[in-house]
Amino acid sequence: MLKKLRFQWIFAALALLPACKKDPKQPADATGYAPHYINPALLFPSIFGMPDLPKNNPLTEEGVFLGRMLFYDPVLSFDSSISCSSCHDQKHAFADPRKFSTGVFGLKTGRNAPPLMNMAYSRVFFWDARQKTLQEQALEPIQAHNEMAMTLPLLEKKLKQIARYKLWFKKAFNSEPDVFNTAKALEQFQLTMVSAGSRFNQFFPKNWDVLTPDERKGAILFNNTVDFVGGVATGADCFHCHGGQLTQQNNPNQGGISSNGLDSVLTDKGFGGISGGPLDMGTFKTPSLLNIALTAPYMHDGRFATLDEVIDHYSDHMLYNAPNLHPSIKVHAPEQIRLSPAQKAQLKAFLLSMTDTAFINDPAFGNPFR
Amino acid sequence: MRYVISGMALMMLLTVSCCKKPVEKPTDTGKGITILFKPMWDGQDLVFNSKSYTKPDKEVMTYTNWAWIISKLALVKTDNSEVLLGDGYQYIEFKAGRVKFNYAAAPAGDYKAITFQLGLDSAINHGDPNIWPSDHPLNANLTGLHWGWAGGYIFQAMDGIWFDSATSSNQKAFSFHTATDPFKRKFTLPMNFTLQADGMKTATIEVWADEFFKTPNSLSLSAGAMSHTLGSTEIALMQKIIDNSAEVYKLKSVQ
Structure with missing residues (x-):
């Protein structure tokens, strides 16, 4: 009898555990509304740490699935011709392989569509950093005349009919x-959309066995500050703006919004067009380099078609008179780094180790209508 | 009966351990002390991005960033014991206005100084940066000041642009970053003050940016505008920056 009683208590105690996982502030209401909350600790990998998630939008399985349907549904555009995924292709880490994207009626965007991954860690959105939350970001492409050209009342009306x-x-x-x-x-x-499965992520920062000999040399160039020994560069200082596991500086004031010396005369004000600040002119959000092999073309305007062109820019063609060039680069003026062909190949090899094939094939991020 | 009691205990233990309330953040309750860091140049508030400052050697500079990571932020009692404020860590980012920190739990009493360490002890500096909650001063994504690669944090980052003179159009950049274990430094700012049990006081720590370039080392940007950890020249400059910091922090008032 006592044994039986003991098990009853243990079962009763264990039964409390699942109940405790549910946020006590969000019980099922009288209508039966009881979404399944997602534990962020199970979603975000320890190698990235915990992001600062929006307080007004807890993650739920239902909310994520709804968002996934909306992301892939062309009903969000005025003529139901394009969806978010039209310009953010999973096979390209949710970037657009075209220099500029094509919106409704064949209209072109003014900037290259950036990849989408590890967005939970970003503190600003869009190349010009004009929004600070994904909620604010989400409605802009839907309404942009050269993207989805939708009005919000019409969007709501269409969604209510489905x-x-x-x-x-x-x-x-x-x-x-x-x-x-x-x-x-x-x-x-x-x-x-968490991408943490590249060999780079397994390597970082010191698991050298994961890398090939060339990738290791590339890693050293990536991480060392610019210096020269006998006229040969020993570092390319990529890490100041592309450091850490995320290969992305997310603090806007520490290089998260910066100029990388593309233009002496600005044709795009970038963040300066938003803030109006003279020292912000020509600065843009610093992108992550994860999956960079998949996200060509590069830069805010897609000017570089290949990684080789990108490396050539930083190595040989830095424009030190570019307005508001980031101090970490400008302090080296007028010296070009001038990596040798072998060093460029090593740096490229290292960048290619940042590809996360699991991410681009993960069905959880794929089109739910297929 | 023994099983019943142990079962009840197990049940209570599980209930308490898994359903306990999350730790509440301190709020401004009108008690304790608020620490305010106030960057200044020649007695005026330091302005980022839009204002230029002329050094004694006529170099003209504009700040675009200045941030620190400090530890062991504490009140010093009259018996020289220290009362840690929070867990003692703080991230100060002047440009973003992250300069004011409330410590409601600071106990009443008589104090003779406020102290902090610019930088971190080695174990924390080289520990896993991803263990810190998203709003903790040592969270790498919050500060953007963790080096990742080399291991460890940048303790201080000061960046901006400068010109040789007011008439020069040749814009250059400065980037003073201090880091690594040897370059942590503790500062103690003396002032006698009393915290009451039912009141709150604000300690204003002025940060005199202009002093940064004067004493004991006269720092010319033309002689060195970058300090990281590479090479003896940069290390020497970093040492001078830290030495000069002793004249930068002034506890202006506690009231």
């Missing part, structure tokens, strides 16, 4: 389809 959205907005947010929760769902899906 049965699956009536169902999934209810499941995710206990609401009818609306624009605000559209933004939240798109934010949730993008927050889950």
Whole structure:
């Protein structure tokens, strides 16, 4: 009898555990609304640390799935011809292989569509850093005349006419389809886009066995500050703006928004066009280098078609008179780094180790309508 | 009965351990002390990006960034014991306005100084930066000041542009970063003050940027505008920067 009683207590105690996983502030309500909350600790890898997630939009399985459907659904565009995925292709780490993307009616965008990954760690969005949350970001391409050209009232009207959205907005947010929760769902899906599976991520920072001999030499060039021994560069100082596991400086004031010496005369003000600050002119959000082999063409305007051109720029063609060139680069003026062909190949080899094939093939990020 | 009691204990233990409330962040309760770091140049608030400053050697500079990581931020009692504020770590980013920190739990009492260490002890400096919560001063993504590669944090980052003179149009850059274990430094700022149990005071620590280039080392940007950790020249400059920092921090008031 006592043994039986003992097990009853143990089962009762264990039964409490799953209940405790649910956020006590968000119980099921009278309508039966009970989304399945996602534990961020299980989503974000320890090698990246925990991001600062939006307080007003907890991740749920339903919200993420709704966001994924919206991301791939051309109904978000005015003529139902393109979706977010039209310009953010998973096979290219959600970048666009075209220099400029094509919106509705064949209109072209003004900048290259950036890759989407590890967005939970970003503190600014768009090349010109004009938005600070993914919720704010999400509604801009939908409304841009040269992208999806949609109006928000029309979007809401269209979504309300589609049965699956009536169902999934209810499941995710206990609401009818609306624009605000559209933004939240798109934010949730993008927050889950974690890319941490490259060999670079296994290497970082000191697991040298993961790399080939050439990649190791490239890693040293990447990480060393610029210096010369006998006229030969011993470092290319990539890490100041592309450091850490994320290969991305996310603090805007520490290089997260900067100029990398592309133009002496600006044709695109970048963040300066948003802030109006003279020292912000020609500065842009610093991108991650993860999956860089897949995200050509490069730079905000897609001017470089290949990684070789990118390396040549930093090695041989830095424009030290570019307005507001980042101090970490400008302090080396007027010296060009002038990597040798062998060093360039080593640096490129290292950059190629940053490809995460699992990420670009992960069905969790794929088109749910296929 | 023994099993019943142990079962109840197990149940209570699981309940408490998995459902306990998250740790609440300190809020401004009107008690304790607020530490305010105030960057200045020649008695005026330091302005980033849009204002130029002329050094004694006529070099003209504009700040675009200045941030620190400090540890062991504490109040010094009259018996020389130290009362840590929070966990003692703080990230100060002047340009972003992250300069004011409230410590409601600071106990009442008589104090004679405020102290902090610019930089981190070795174990923390070279520990895993990813263990810190997203809003902790040592979170690498928050600060952007973890080197990742070499291991360790940048303790201080000061960046900007400069010209040889007011008439020069040849824009250059400076980038003073201090880091590595030998370059942590503790500063103690003396002032007698009392914290009451039912009141809050604000300690204003002025940071005199112009002093950075004067004493004891006169720092000319034309002689060296970059300090990282590479080469003896940069190390020597880093040493001078740290030495000069002793004249930079001034505890202006506690009231």
